[in-house]
Amino acid sequence: MKTWKINWKLAQSVVVFGIFWFTSLQPVSAYPPGVGILGKARDCMACHASDGPWQDDGNLIADLLDKETGKSLRQKDGSFLITAKPEQSRTVLVVLGRSNGELSPVPNRNGWIFVDPTLIERDFLGSKFAPGWDADLSMSCRLTGDNLEAYKGAKITVLPMKVRPSGAAKDTEIEWQFLLSSGEAVKGDAKQGLIQNYFTRKVWLKVEE
Numbered sequence: 001m002k003t004w005k006i007n008w009k010l011a012q013s014v015v016v017f018g019i020f021w022f023t024s025l026q027p028v029s030a031y032p033p034g035v036g037i038l039g040k041a042r043d044c045m046a047c048h049a050s051d052g053p054w055q056d057d058g059n060l061i062a063d064l065l066d067k068e069t070g071k072s073l074r075q076k077d078g079s080f081l082i083t084a085k086p087e088q089s090r091t092v093l094v095v096l097g098r099s100n101g102e103l104s105p106v107p108n109r110n111g112w113i114f115v116d117p118t119l120i121e122r123d124f125l126g127s128k129f130a131p132g133w134d135a136d137l138s139m140s141c142r143l144t145g146d147n148l149e150a151y152k153g154a155k156i157t158v159l160p161m162k163v164r165p166s167g168a169a170k171d172t173e174i175e176w177q178f179l180l181s182s183g184e185a186v187k188g189d190a191k192q193g194l195i196q197n198y199f200t201r202k203v204w205l206k207v208e209e
């Protein structure tokens with residue numbers, strides 16, 4: 001009888017420890033850094049859903065603009081092209097939101113990451129943006145309310161990202177993963193409470209001669 005009691009106590013503490021371990025682990029791997037930095041999720045969809053009202057691409061604002069010229073870096077096929085000379089830093093404006101034509105209540109918080117999918121599984125510290133390329137803000141999460149002439153009146157997030165190829169950088173392709181969201185997130189659960197839609201875009205990085 002006595003041994004049974006001791007084992008029961010042991011089992012109880014194992015369960016309590018397990019719950020503690022699980023909940024303390026969750027937040028560490030959540031949000032954009034869950035992809036490749038704090039965890040090895042392939043993309044946001046490892047935890048999130050894409051069941052919000054913003055499925056269609058028609059009213060989607062997802063743009064990368066050259067900060068100096070204000071020009072979009074979008075290509076005909078919908079991908080984006082960032083070019084720079086070796087060691088030259090270029091600032092790109094990362095723009096996300098829904099256009100004025102959106103009929104559903106618009107998202108109020110956007111999160112994103114630029115990542116080389118082939119680096120996600122690798123064990124090394126630091127950026128997984130692209131080998132040989134530096135980026136000062138390759139991931140972020142931001143509330144809408146930023147202004148940009150090109151998207152006047154739309155509820156968007158705008159954030160600059162500096163990109164610079166090192167001498168060793170090569171032409172390469174990376175992925176822009178982003179999530180438009182509103183609602184109240186529930187701790188440790190990326191599906192409850194959030195209204196959300198997930199998208200990806202291709203981004204080409206090219207070293208200018």
Ligand code: HEC
Binds near residue numbers: 181
């Ligand atoms: C390993 C699981 C996981 C991955 C991968 C992940 N998230 Fe999350 N995310 C969560 C959880 C869980 C929450 C709920 C809040 C919490 O637990 O802190 C959350 C919350 C959020 C929120 C709401 C924040 C708020 O303030 O309410 C945004 C936006 C978000 N994630 C964006 C992203 C984006 C963008 C990616 C991919 C680049 C991503 N997440 C990848 C688990 C994840």
